[in-house]
Amino acid sequence: MKKLSMALLLIMCVIVSACGGGSNAGNANTGTSEGTPAPSESSSNEPVQNEKLIVYTNANSDGRGEWLIEKAKGAGFDIEIVGAGGADLTNRLIAEKNNPIADVVYGLNNMLYENLKKEDALAKFVPSWAGDVEQGLNDPEGYYHGLVKQAILLGYNPNEFTADTAPKDWTDLYKNDAYKGKYEAPTLLGQNTPRLVVAGILTRFQDPNGDLGVSEEGWNEIQQLYDNGVSAVEGEDFYANLANGKTPLGALVSGTLQQKEEQYKVKAGIVSPEIGVPMVVEHAAIVNGTKKQATAERFVEWLGSSEVQGEFAAEFNAMPANTKAVEQANESVKELFTSLKPQEFDWAFIAENMDLWAEKIELEIMQ
Known part of the structure; x- marks a missing residue:
């Protein structure tokens, strides 16, 4: 009996030892230490939670904002668009920089983004599609990245003028009696397009000794x-x-031409000045201080992708900055941009002086 008891005890020890070894092997496979539970499979498969984003833009007119909201919703984003003129949005973002309301801003041009950078209102973020944007269009420091190329055009009603009788440049509007009182002056200087019309004239008369850098x-x-x-x-x-x-006669934006022509049943004539036309790029950026950084980054990644920009280009007759999306642009806009010469701009000079120019015009010239 004594020998039988000893044998049973030995067998029990072997069984217990084997069970313990199996448990240790199991822990090694899960990569966890004792007392630390392994993450559940369900938690790793949970969908990413996208918080609601406040998006500032000056590019939401003519159905573009509604289109983006619906597309974003389909991609899992809940966005609220706040639209205003580019200059007004820039001033608002600067005023709010210590307590930001917006999470993302898109549509502004590099002149306005440079002012936002200077005021530390943007967060540095380089999306994966940045390398697909036409060279030279992105911010080299990584704060804003190109979405859409826009040309600011001088257009005319073809029932009133022909290619021969239409002006050849903006300066013709006020120098030729045939056009006086027939063109819209760029008086709404809180908006980007009127500012660029003004800049397109003032930069021709740059003078370091002149008032605000412009000659008399x-x-x-x-x-x-x-x-x-x-x-x-x-x-x-x-x-x-x-x-x-x-x-x-007056200013048109290339990206809205097709929709306007269809809406009003008039195809505007386009002037191609020898000096060129103001050519700008709409960009996307993340607002510095957003409490929704991760969602904002995912949204910008989605917004600037070749798929989304290609769809936008086809829908709104736009010219994408993303080279992989250009093939989806309409032939008419490709032809337009091929026919246009960009006017050379000193963007740093314009960014430094534009607010002061606008203030002088509003206070001294338009009175």
């Missing part, structure tokens, strides 16, 4: 521009006035 001759030209034009009315669609003949 340049300011005289701007005075004539406003004296001989028709003031824009807040809320009125310029293309409607071009189509009905109220102001058959």
